[in-house]
Amino acid sequence: MTYSFQFRDVFAAWDSLLDGLILTLELSLFTMVMGLLIGIAGASGRVYGPAWVRRPIAVYVEAIRNTPLIVQLFLIFFGLPSAGIKFDADTAAFVALSINLGAYSIEIVRAGLEAIPRSQIEAGQSLGLSGWQIFRYVIAFPALKMMYPSLASQFVLLMLATSVVSQISAQDLFHAASIIQSRTFRDFEVYAVVAAAYLALAMIFRLLFAGVYWLLFARR
């Protein structure tokens, strides 16, 4: 018994694949920006804020990091409407992904901030720098350099994880695959093509992040 691979039907649906790819890219990029903002704001509050700021942030981080993304997604898309909050699939996907990535980013940024030795801060203080100046000139750069690799790999993981939004019928790349699968019955070929597309995306993101790292930190 032999099976002949046939990619023609899969590539014939290239427009659905492209649409899916675009949503995957949009979701990934918007979420990365949002996640980074949440990460910086949250980590600053977590490290420098008063207790009533620190505690809720800690609870948020632990709640998200110890539950699956798909359950968070279902809770937001299927659960929240019963509390009167309704999103369309794309918005729900963006909200869930941002909340998820935000929690991971907070931990990464926090670790970066806390890795700066106290002696560096003391050196800044002894030179008469203000708190903001110390953050701006003494802490920010080395902390960013330290957290950058973890952030970058977390972002790539996030890009791959966006595939779960297909489960609330957001029309991303993975969703496009299931549609084509049900139309062509070329199961293996469809997923091979989609796997290759994700792999290519992951490589492109890694290269971009490496390039940015080089621009920001490696020269000098």
Added chain:
Amino acid sequence: MSLVELNDVVKRYGQHTVLNGVSLSVDKGEIIAIIGRSGSGKSTLLRCVNGLEPIQGGSVTVDGTVVNDPGTDLRKLRQHVGIVFQSFNLFPHLSVEKNITLAPKVVKHVPSGEARRLAENVLRKVGLAEKIDAYPDQLSGGQQQRVAIARSLAMQPDLMLFDEITSALDPELVGEVLKVLEEVAREGMTMMLVTHEIGFARKVASRVVFMHEGRIWEQGPAAATLGSPRTPELETFLSAVLH
């Protein structure tokens, strides 16, 4: 025939030439002290002798075995050539006894009971019999280095290499380690040691080799070479380390 024979050895790291045609022969029972500024290639020279560093030219022969021949079983060779490192390199997860008996047991298949007696023996030689059950992090730097020497002795090597073994020690701990070295020397061990301790070299070594810019710049009997250097480079070096 000499025990160690280096013939026109060349060692490069990329563009940088560390050893630039070094020839040296060491007879059984000799004690060679290798001195020179940092970066002169003296540690590299030592590491070439037991094959830790691959070389780009020339040959290294130990007891008739060509070390740089790809067909040579380095494991066989290393059972006869001990090396003690600057940073001790004890195994932190093993007790002193296990540090010493590991190689005899797994390489030479010495039975456990005999291995323990072997450990007691070599520890007595370095004056640490009571530390047999201690762990490396419970020992001072000097004690750790003495254990490292004992570990090497337990393999009953024909040749021992010592790579700046007192350089990482606090000054007050140097003496105890040198004393152990003297003891090993007195028993007739063939030794090659890279050292900064000029006084010790003069007292113990049979020959001094001065390395400069990747070459052997000058060598000869310890007292004569150190007492009246023939090259200005050795003179400069000696006056720098002695003051």
Added chain:
Amino acid sequence: MIREFTFIDFLYLLAATRWTLALTAVAFAGGGLVGLTVALLRVSALAPMRWLAGLYVLVVQGTPLLVWLFVFFFGLSIFGIAVSPWIAAAASFSIYAGAFLGEIWRGCLQAIPRTQWEAGGSLGLSFVQQLRYIIVPQALRLAIPPTVGFLVQLIKNTSLAAVIGFIELTREGQLTTASTFRPFTVYLTVAAIYFALCFPLTQWSRRLERRLHVAR
């Protein structure tokens, strides 16, 4: 028929949690084997072995877990191989966990200073003996906290097996939602159960990590 979300439903969710744990255990065992192989190949002296293992990690860490699940569950059927959700999930998760554990363990092996290898080598120990007696015992201590941390990732990710109809906690949540129409309560309960599984492990991993830092 629409019912309320009752205590019985909660018990059903708990019962389904068994399968979450079972899948985690299988994936950890399978992934551990793959991961050990990957880690050892990655520190091997033979360059092609290192590349092969590196390629494996690159591909698996560059594709979504969902794709692997679908390839195994739907894709293999074209070769006439009928794959049950159990097999598909076990295979996908082993492949996935193998890549991540392999990378974690490789990092631990490489964190042991070169000088330890040298010391072993110069005592005449073979490569395998150096690994077995010197490198692995030390790397093991370093490996425990991140391995426990990854276990948390694994538990959470088994939720993806729901999409191929593997009945574990998340899938049971979907089924309960379908019959009770209480998605908010159901998914919140599901999340709480995951939290109860994962949070203690997270804390444990952190404690181990701290102890390691103190010891150094």
